[in-house]
Amino acid sequence: MLHKDEWLSQYFAGGAYRLSAPYEGALHDGAFTYVKLPQDQQSEVAPLCAAGFRFVEVLLQFEQVKPVPFTQPDGYEISYASADDREEVIGLAGNAFTASRFFTDAQIPQDLAVKTKSDWVDNFFSGQRGDGMVVARKNGKACAFLLLVNRNVIDLIAVDENCRGSGIARAMIAFANQDRGLLKAGTQLVNKASIALYQSCGFLLKDSSYVLHWTK
Numbered sequence: 001m002l003h004k005d006e007w008l009s010q011y012f013a014g015g016a017y018r019l020s021a022p023y024e025g026a027l028h029d030g031a032f033t034y035v036k037l038p039q040d041q042q043s044e045v046a047p048l049c050a051a052g053f054r055f056v057e058v059l060l061q062f063e064q065v066k067p068v069p070f071t072q073p074d075g076y077e078i079s080y081a082s083a084d085d086r087e088e089v090i091g092l093a094g095n096a097f098t099a100s101r102f103f104t105d106a107q108i109p110q111d112l113a114v115k116t117k118s119d120w121v122d123n124f125f126s127g128q129r130g131d132g133m134v135v136a137r138k139n140g141k142a143c144a145f146l147l148l149v150n151r152n153v154i155d156l157i158a159v160d161e162n163c164r165g166s167g168i169a170r171a172m173i174a175f176a177n178q179d180r181g182l183l184k185a186g187t188q189l190v191n192k193a194s195i196a197l198y199q200s201c202g203f204l205l206k207d208s209s210y211v212l213h214w215t216k
Contacts, residue, residue: 131150
């Protein structure tokens with residue numbers, strides 16, 4: 001069954017669709033179509049690939065079972081985002097998610113992958129996505145952010161490459177724990193750094209799924 005993805009459709013001339021069970025029926029030429037298969041439907045991967053889909057990634061879902069105590073990391077300020085952070089956060093988002101599915105699909109242009117992530121984050125500042133964003137600043141400039149949806153779900157988390165290894169991703173999670181409680185998060189199987197971060201912050205693996213793309 002096809003479901004139109006209204007937000008993604010603005011980036012593809014033929015529109016964008018999510019295919020759900022039963023995985024059958026005619027697909028639209030020129031459209032971008034994707035499938036997220038739950039782990040217990042792994043047997044559907046081969047038939048979908050035979051029908052023209054491409055395996056893109058394995059998604060992992062984590063749930064936090066223990067909060068992280070918050071302390072301000074040396075040299076950084078952690079707080080909720082303000083309108084002044086908008087341009088710096090958007091710029092960071094465009095280059096921070098190279099392990100995500102749009103960047104790993106060779107048939108999606110790099111500039112399109114960058115634009116979708118930049119616009120995604122920009123939608124927070126225009127009030128169209130998310131209900132909270134934690135930002136880390138160094139010398140007054142945003143160098144990391146954590147976008148939250150549905151109050152306690154980490155939608156996106158990114159740290160500037162020059163600031164990685166300083167503990168600010170952990171500090172942003174701890175900051176969110178203070179008034180959001182325990183969090184949920186997802187990441188890609190290939191993103192070893194994110195997996196290690198979540199495990200160090202008291203998250204446990206709860207589920208996984210398979211993502212496939214189809215464009216023609």
